[in-house]
Amino acid sequence: MTDTRPVIAFDNVSKSYGGAAPVLDRVSLDVREREFLAIVGPSGSGKTTLLRLVNRLIDPTEGSVRVEGQDVQSLGAVSLRRRIGYVFQGVGLFPHMTVAENIAITPTLLGWDGARISARVDTLLDLVRLDRTKHRDRFPAQLSGGEGQRVGVARAIAAEPKIVLMDEPFGALDPLTRDALGEDYRRLHDELGLTTVMITHDMLEALLLADRIAVIRDGRIVAEGTPRALMNGEQDEYVRELMATPRRQAERLKTLSAP
Amino acid sequence: MNSQLTEALARLPAYLGGHVAVSVTALLLGLAISLPLALLSMRRPALRNVLLGAASVVQTIPSLALLALFYPLLLGLAALCERAFGASFSALGFLPSVLALTLYSMLPVLRNTITGLNGIDPAIAEAALGVGMTRRQSLIMVELPLALPVIMAGIRTAAIWVIGAATLSTPIGQTSLGNYIFTGLQTQNWVSVLFGCVAAAVFALAVDQLLALMETGLTRRKRGWVAAGGAGLALLTAAAVIPGLSQTRATYTIGAKPFTEQYVLASLIEQRLRAAGHSAAIREGLGSGVIFNALRAGEIDAYVDYSGTIWTNQMHRTDAGPRAEVLAEMAKWLMQEYKIAMLGGLGFENAYALAMPRGRAQALGIRTLADLARHAASLSIAGDYEFFGRPEWNAVRKAYGIGFREQRQMQPEFMYAAASHGDVDVIAGYTSDGRIAQFELVVLDDPRHAIPPYDAVLLVSPKRMNDEALLAALRPLVDAIDVTAMRAANLRASGGGGASPGEAARWLWTEIERRKGR
Numbered sequence: 001m002t003d004t005r006p007v008i009a010f011d012n013v014s015k016s017y018g019g020a021a022p023v024l025d026r027v028s029l030d031v032r033e034r035e036f037l038a039i040v041g042p043s044g045s046g047k048t049t050l051l052r053l054v055n056r057l058i059d060p061t062e063g064s065v066r067v068e069g070q071d072v073q074s075l076g077a078v079s080l081r082r083r084i085g086y087v088f089q090g091v092g093l094f095p096h097m098t099v100a101e102n103i104a105i106t107p108t109l110l111g112w113d114g115a116r117i118s119a120r121v122d123t124l125l126d127l128v129r130l131d132r133t134k135h136r137d138r139f140p141a142q143l144s145g146g147e148g149q150r151v152g153v154a155r156a157i158a159a160e161p162k163i164v165l166m167d168e169p170f171g172a173l174d175p176l177t178r179d180a181l182g183e184d185y186r187r188l189h190d191e192l193g194l195t196t197v198m199i200t201h202d203m204l205e206a207l208l209l210a211d212r213i214a215v216i217r218d219g220r221i222v223a224e225g226t227p228r229a230l231m232n233g234e235q236d237e238y239v240r241e242l243m244a245t246p247r248r249q250a251e252r253l254k255t256l257s258a259p
Numbered sequence: 260m261n262s263q264l265t266e267a268l269a270r271l272p273a274y275l276g277g278h279v280a281v282s283v284t285a286l287l288l289g290l291a292i293s294l295p296l297a298l299l300s301m302r303r304p305a306l307r308n309v310l311l312g313a314a315s316v317v318q319t320i321p322s323l324a325l326l327a328l329f330y331p332l333l334l335g336l337a338a339l340c341e342r343a344f345g346a347s348f349s350a351l352g353f354l355p356s357v358l359a360l361t362l363y364s365m366l367p368v369l370r371n372t373i374t375g376l377n378g379i380d381p382a383i384a385e386a387a388l389g390v391g392m393t394r395r396q397s398l399i400m401v402e403l404p405l406a407l408p409v410i411m412a413g414i415r416t417a418a419i420w421v422i423g424a425a426t427l428s429t430p431i432g433q434t435s436l437g438n439y440i441f442t443g444l445q446t447q448n449w450v451s452v453l454f455g456c457v458a459a460a461v462f463a464l465a466v467d468q469l470l471a472l473m474e475t476g477l478t479r480r481k482r483g484w485v486a487a488g489g490a491g492l493a494l495l496t497a498a499a500v501i502p503g504l505s506q507t508r509a510t511y512t513i514g515a516k517p518f519t520e521q522y523v524l525a526s527l528i529e530q531r532l533r534a535a536g537h538s539a540a541i542r543e544g545l546g547s548g549v550i551f552n553a554l555r556a557g558e559i560d561a562y563v564d565y566s567g568t569i570w571t572n573q574m575h576r577t578d579a580g581p582r583a584e585v586l587a588e589m590a591k592w593l594m595q596e597y598k599i600a601m602l603g604g605l606g607f608e609n610a611y612a613l614a615m616p617r618g619r620a621q622a623l624g625i626r627t628l629a630d631l632a633r634h635a636a637s638l639s640i641a642g643d644y645e646f647f648g649r650p651e652w653n654a655v656r657k658a659y660g661i662g663f664r665e666q667r668q669m670q671p672e673f674m675y676a677a678a679s680h681g682d683v684d685v686i687a688g689y690t691s692d693g694r695i696a697q698f699e700l701v702v703l704d705d706p707r708h709a710i711p712p713y714d715a716v717l718l719v720s721p722k723r724m725n726d727e728a729l730l731a732a733l734r735p736l737v738d739a740i741d742v743t744a745m746r747a748a749n750l751r752a753s754g755g756g757g758a759s760p761g762e763a764a765r766w767l768w769t770e771i772e773r774r775k776g777r
Contacts, residue, residue, distance in 0.1 A: 055389065057385065057388060057389060078391055078392075078393050079391070081388065081389060081390065081391040082390075082391030086389040086390065088382065088385070088386050088389060089382075090382060092382050092383065092385070092386035092389070093386075094383065094386070094387070094400075094401055094405075095383070095405065096401075096404045096405055096478070105390050105392075106390050106391050109390070109391050109392060109396065110391075155390065
């Protein structure tokens with residue numbers, strides 16, 4: 001994880017709707033290659049807006065967003081989205097398509113041939129630890145929450161993107177499933193050499209999975225650093241509050257496991 | 260009963276063919292217009308509101324009125340076309356029916372398509388964009404498939420509405436299953452009415468079930484089911500329409516207004532033409548205004564009208580004269596204005612006449628309309644759907660100063676019985692109707708000649724005025740039918756008689772021959 005050029009660069013980005021207070025206020029942030037960045041913040045802090053600027057589901061009012069060195073405004077939104085994986089909050093699978101069809105959607109849009117798509121779907125089912133024969137032809141309604149989001153992850157990385165954006169991907173899952181899925185994804189991130197930006201409001205999840213954490217509040221980045229740096233530093237009132245719970249949990253666990 | 264059923268079955272290919280042709284065309288046209296409009300309005304709330312508002316307004320117009328409105332509209336357009344391009348189209352039957360039914364089919368399709376597309380979870384729509392779909396791909400791959408059940412429900416509703424409303428296209432000249440219902444109602448042939456209703460319902464249900472099969476096939480993605488449903492619909496349409504197409508078009512078309520006497524006379528003319536070796540068909544159930552214009556335009560070749568009707572409705576005369584003068588003046592006017600040939604009178608009158616039960620009239624001392632005027636304020640009157648809007652009624656009111664306590668509109672077939680049972684006191688009946696005698700009613704005299712004479716006359720279209728074959732076949736009917744013969748034939752063909760109009764016409768012809776032979 002040595003220093004490399006940024007894969008995603010936010011440069012003084014603002015987003016506002018009409019005359020209301022801006023959702024994002026002059027945000028600058030770099031995401032480096034192969035980095036796993038978590039963006040943590042409360043609801044309404046602007047974290048989802050920040051994520052959507054990357055694949056142009058939203059365009060900025062001011063400033064620029066660059067992906068692999070190119071200003072996204074100069075790229076076609078559709079082709080940009082096809083080369084960036086996106087895992088949606090609350091799954092977002094297409095209910096009328098089978099698991100295989102959901103996973104195959106972006107390769108299909110890119111015009112891959114049938115055999116290549118079919119092989120890729122099998123590979124992906126293995127990667128996200130789903131059963132090739134059992135799950136392939138099921139519809140989303142027939143899956144558990146965890147299975148659904150595994151398909152969501154497989155769909156996001158189906159067209160072999162370098163970048164994956166995740167919008168509170170594991171928020172709706174029970175703690176066990178959530179842990180297992182988080183770890184599985186982290187493994188995929190490393191094996192496939194992905195660059196991941198994950199949004200979460202759960203600081204513990206961010207601390208456990210991410211290489212680096214950016215804390216956002218009221219449209220501004222209030223803290224940024226590695227989990228270790230955030231754990232030990234005392235920057236901001238809000239960040240201190242955020243860190244309090246994981247810290248207390250860690251200390252409690254330490255006393256419990258002491259002989 | 261059995262012979263009525265046999266006769267109804269014999270007409271099924273023609274009626275069902277017409278019904279299917281008009282309703283399927285209207286439905287396809289309605290879909291072709293509504294679906295793109297609904298898609299166009301997806302991201303345009305203003306357009307959406309206008310569309311739904313307009314479609315709702317159309318829906319509030321009674322379907323019969325909507326169908327009736329398209330006829331004069333198209334007639335005007337056809338006239339404009341004739342003037343502009345020297346060629347025209349038929350404003351009768353198929354075209355106005357299709358257009359009105361198309362409009363009628365639009366609301367359920369528009370509303371359900373719009374509702375279905377708007378009802379899609381925004382998260383799903385966003386996911387479609389997020390995985391890299393264009394707007395169009397999102398519509399085709401995600402939004403339309405998800406909205407499909409709601410859209411199909413709209414299409415099925417539209418299909419049932421259109422198939423039901425198509426029965427009402429009979430009065431504007433489109434052959435449909437409505438012919439059973441309208442004719443049956445006029446001749447009190449309930450087997451025919453029921454047959455028409457059941458046939459329309461069975462057809463509607465079949466279409467609905469086939470559409471349901473396609474819907475299930477689409478949602479469960481069973482291509483075979485979709486194909487089976489589609490093939491079923493195509494087959495049903497083909498089976499209904501093709502026999503009608505392969506039938507050679509009849510050389511002559513005879514028009515008939517929607518009442519028993521007209522069915523009998525049209526059948527008589529048809530039988531005469533067939534006896535002379537020509538092919539002939541009847542277009543029945545046409546309203547007074549519709550049938551005259553259809554003759555003018557050559558869409559029908561001949562029909563029987565009544566001098567008083569032409570005199571008041573077409574010539575807009577409010578005076579009335581002796582029978583012979585009215586006939587002569589009318590023949591001249593028809594030829595000059597429209598090149599319509601009046602072949603001659605049939606020999607009887609079918610006038611509007613106020614009638615009441617004989618006993619009641621005697622008790623009150625009523626013999627004429629003048630006598631009636633003195634008692635009218637405490638009496639009720641019933642007339643057909645036309646009468647109270649006709650100039651004759653105004654003339655009667657003016658000439659005698661008559662004002663009734665209550666006036667009601669009624670199906671003509673029920674009037675006579677209603678008067679005899681005392682449900683109404685006076686009816687505006689028809690002098691050639693056999694039921695005047697059957698129900699012991701008495702026709703009141705009109706000493707001031709407020710009601711013009713109503714001689715039955717044979718009219719021939721401008722196109723056929725020199726067609727010797729047609730004229731030769733019709734001539735034996737001129738001055739051949741007296742009012743007693745006509746009343747007897749009418750009585751046979753209506754309710755009590757149990758004969759079909761065709762059978763009554765055959766009886767009338769033997770009667771004509773017998774009297775000639777004497």
